[in-house]
Amino acid sequence: MSDNQVLIVEDIRVMAKLLESTIADMAKVTTVETGEAALQVARDQQPSLILLDIVLPDLDGFEVCKRLKADDATKHIPIIIITGLHTETEDETSGFALGAVDYILKPFERAIVRARVKTQLDLVNRTRELEAANKELAYLAAVDPLTKCFNRRYFMNTAESEIARMKRHGTELAVAMLDIDRFKSINDRFGHEVGDRILAEVAEICEQTLRREDTLGRLGGEEFGVLFPSTDHDAAMGVLQRLKSRISHQVSVIARETVSLTISIGLTDVDPGDENIDAALRRADKALYMAKRLGRNRVIYEPSTPAELPPSTFPMEDPQDGEFH
Template sequence: MNSAVQIQEQTRLASLDRYDILDTPAEEAFDRITRLTRRFFDVPMSTVTLIDGHRQWFKSRQGVSACETPKGPAFCSVVVREARPLIVPDATADERFADNAFVTGDPHIRFYAGVPLRTPEGHSIGTLCAMDTKPRAFTADQTDTLTDLARIVMSELELRVLAMTDGLTGALSRRAFRDELSRTFALALRHRHELSCIMLDVDRFKVVNDEHGHPVGDLVLAAAAAACREELRKSDVLGRLGGEEFAVLLPHTGLASALKVAEKLRSAIARLEIPTPRGSIKVTASFGITALDGSVGSPDTLLKHADAALYLAKDDGRNRCVEWRPATIAQQGIRRRVLKAGQISFNGGRSAIDCTVRSLSEESASLKIVTSAGIPETFKLLIESDGFSRLCRIEAKADRDLEVAFV
């Protein structure tokens, strides 16, 4: 992959990350589109697919059992890479796909029609596709109709970015929070008053979703946000930045007072009891706190400092509050959140597995993979867009997650 293509791919992934949509539960707004696609074109399968660094992940799927599959053999990867519709009347008669794993095996695709999900900036982040287990024709008018449906998917995604309030938790949306951060930051500089920021993240939230289901996960997020609001002033600003991550702006508040507020929020969340069909559960959250000072030159820097302190709280055992301290953060090698296409390389470079890098520091990284089966304890991590190559050792792993340290 040449450098221009690498840069283009990283820009595409950054555009995908803006929507905070990966690994979120199924939603009726998108399921409605795939149902319409299946009925309108009389096909057994339809998906809204998003492509990250190592997989195709289905935000909505009809007639498809898997929630994600590897990126390599995916028809949708071709659509994203070429940024134009792909129509395959009979995959077994197409030399590009005749030996494809999704043609010779489950779900036995013979016909495929996919169109790109294009952002307003022109990046292809995924597809809307229609599939069948038998060959069929697809006219230009049908391709135009599928493209219109894909535009409806993108309109829904854009509306969520622009929406002021998160529908589940009542907190400000990511975009609205960042707008408020810019405004509050400018006022603090102009009038020389104090400003603090808290980042918080519900601990082990993936375990809650996996063990109790997404409806219970939604209850946890809503309850955590409500508990925080109970402890905050009307002038404070609570925003949901994505998934289980929230941020709080505290105008006219210095670091010492912000630490006390964070501790109140931590205690309030720890006291919660969330009802589930199997009895109530308890959760905790980790907090990173920072304040406006001479080292902070922009709203983004304020957020990055809070985010780095949050990662230190996670690394230090969770369910705690940690303030931003430049020396401490540097020593601990705190990871920053990223969305980068990576590759796991081993057997002297003869074996390679795609991965998505979700956090990164000078000492370690967090990787998402299709499966950890067959990956050795040490390997080389490559991030081509950054010219990055480091030898890694696995520190912890789950079925689709790796925590690695650089050696």
């Protein structure tokens, strides 16, 4: 038997039992005798299909059909109207006008009932398969295949949506850029396969540490971006400090060598005057660059309206390896 469920709404018990036995091997069957019960069960159980008799002791089938189609929770459920032979044309027309997909005549032939139920269940199953395929395509379009976090395009689109929401509701929005320290050296020394593994490990730790409402995206190479909606830079700094600490305690054993990882992070606020995320990312990138210059493994905050600072006296290159990555 499939996972489909059929709701039969029929107050004549002999007729309900006959319908149930006719399709019992095709789906799980639930039977109710009143229109009110049908409305409640349809909402609670979300059946794949409803067989709805026109004549019921409380609400008539047309009213039940109308209410089901007016409710967002049940309007997607296909309905087959069960009607008497003497009112076939009138009931069929009214049922289709209210959103029914088919009808069955009383007294019914079991073969016809099975055929019409099978047709609707097949359509339901195909729709589910299509929806699942569309979700998979949407997932693949939004996710970086290596790290399983969001890709740059999804991150940028989400950033624009968050900026619009920030301006509409007057909330705050922080953005950070983080970079794995000395990642080029890891790639050069151990190969890109190991580098890919490190990237995936760092992304996993980020996902575990960041809050549910935050958005992590791989912007390129070993560089990631984080959006902190409805969050000021102090709260974001706390999250990023925890993340930095967790990464620095992560130890990987590669070719019998112990490799410790660290990350450098640049943080800024999104200013209400920013037209898009680009200006904020430039500020975050500037702060990230400063974190590298100051010795890596740290979080640097760059305000959206920086104060006047004296000329920098920091060296432009790292004395150990001549590069900041």
